[in-house]
Amino acid sequence: MEQDPAKRLKEFHGKTCVVETKLDQTFVGRCSRFEKDNLIMVDLDHFHGAWDKNVEKLEAALSMGHWSVIKKVFIPKADITRMELLVKEPWKDQSGEFTQDLAAAQPAAEEQD
Amino acid sequence: MPYPEEMIAPMRAELADNGVEELRTADDVKNFLERNKDKNAMVIVNSVCGCAAGAARPGILLSLEGDKKPDAVGTCFAGNDTDACNYVRSLVPQAPPSSPSVYLFKQGQPASYVPRHVFEGGHPESVAEHLSNLYVKL
Numbered sequence: 333m334e335q336d337p338a339k340r341l342k343e344f345h346g347k348t349c350v351v352e353t354k355l356d357q358t359f360v361g362r363c364s365r366f367e368k369d370n371l372i373m374v375d376l377d378h379f380h381g382a383w384d385k386n387v388e389k390l391e392a393a394l395s396m397g398h399w400s401v402i403k404k405v406f407i408p409k410a411d412i413t414r415m416e417l418l419v420k421e422p423w424k425d426q427s428g429e430f431t432q433d434l435a436a437a438q439p440a441a442e443e444q445d
Numbered sequence: 446m447p448y449p450e451e452m453i454a455p456m457r458a459e460l461a462d463n464g465v466e467e468l469r470t471a472d473d474v475k476n477f478l479e480r481n482k483d484k485n486a487m488v489i490v491n492s493v494c495g496c497a498a499g500a501a502r503p504g505i506l507l508s509l510e511g512d513k514k515p516d517a518v519g520t521c522f523a524g525n526d527t528d529a530c531n532y533v534r535s536l537v538p539q540a541p542p543s544s545p546s547v548y549l550f551k552q553g554q555p556a557s558y559v560p561r562h563v564f565e566g567g568h569p570e571s572v573a574e575h576l577s578n579l580y581v582k583l
Contacts, residue, residue: 346495348562397543397560418562 337437341366344415348398349373350383350390350422351407352414358386359405360398360418368438371407371415375400383414383423390423409435447525448493456491457522459502463509465489466519471532477519482553484516485583488533491522492544492561501545501564504572511573513580515549547576551583 344363351359351373361376377398379386398418412435416428461467468474468488478486489505491497509518521529523544534542537555547559557579564572 343566347565394562396539396558397541397546397562399541417566419565 337431337433340434341437344417348418349415350393350418350428351412352383352428353407353411354413355411356381358383358390359407360390360393361400361402361405364404366409366438367406369409371409371412372404373407374404376402376405378402378405383426387423390418390421394418394421447527448522450525453493453522453525456493456497456502457520460489460491460506460520463506464518466517468519468521468529469526471528474519474521474529474532477517478550478553481517481550484552485556485580486517486519486550486553487515488548488550489518489520490530490533490544490546490548491520493524494545494561496561496564496566497545500567500569500572501547503569504564504567505547505576507569507573508576508580511577511580513577513583515580515583549579549583556583 345365347363348361349363351371358379358381359373359376361373364372364374378401379389383390412430414422414428415430416422422428457467466477468477474488508514521533523530533548534540537548537558540558540560543560545564546561548555549557559576563575
């Protein structure tokens with residue numbers, strides 16, 4: 333797996349990700365881009381509770397896709413506890429820790445718009 | 446609002462020029478599935494997005510070069526062939542709308558579904574392998 337934080341952020345760009353926050357929320361949707369302080373996600377679904385409380389819903393999203401119930405959200409990077417591509421099924425091994433390195437990283441210039 | 450046809454024409458042609466039947470209306474889809482109700486069929490929901498160009502379309506075409514494949518393959522275009530796409534989606538109502546995506550039918554009944562995130566960031570080879578594994582199960 334890519335270790336460089338900026339490249340990891342770029343890996344998420346445009347792809348369906350699962351995000352867990354300190355506010356006990358789980359989001360599944362497309363990662364639009366990272367700003368200095370926020371992650372912008374589009375066409376996403378939202379579940380209450382952390383990943384381990386939403387395994388059934390995440391498995392359903394993996395096999396059938398997710399419903400787009402929210403058009404766009406700005407998630408403060410400081411609130412993200414875990415983030416990973418949906419296809420990597422990170423809830424199974426509790427991977428996807430959103431480290432301080434990732435939170436501090438700036439996206440590569442070509443993905444800033 | 447639909448995409449300009451001149452813009453998506455090459456994206457349609459990439460499949461149509463390789464033997465995939467274009468299904469522009471709901472009736473086209475119904476007739477396609479009716480004609481192939483005793484066989485295995487696949488409907489591709491084509492898309493303008495980058496993962497359709499980089500992974501889905503070339504991966505699907507690569508998968509159709511294998512020995513095991515659907516007997517009939519059709520396609521509709523998300524955003525343009527709206528009624529056709531809606532009809533296909535209505536056959537698998539538990540699947541959220543997604544494009545590009547692939548619907549597999551066995552003897553007229555939905556058998557498998559591949560949503561967009563399978564194609565995102567993928568390579569034609571990995572898409573072809575994923576689909577080929579589904580074809581074997583038909």
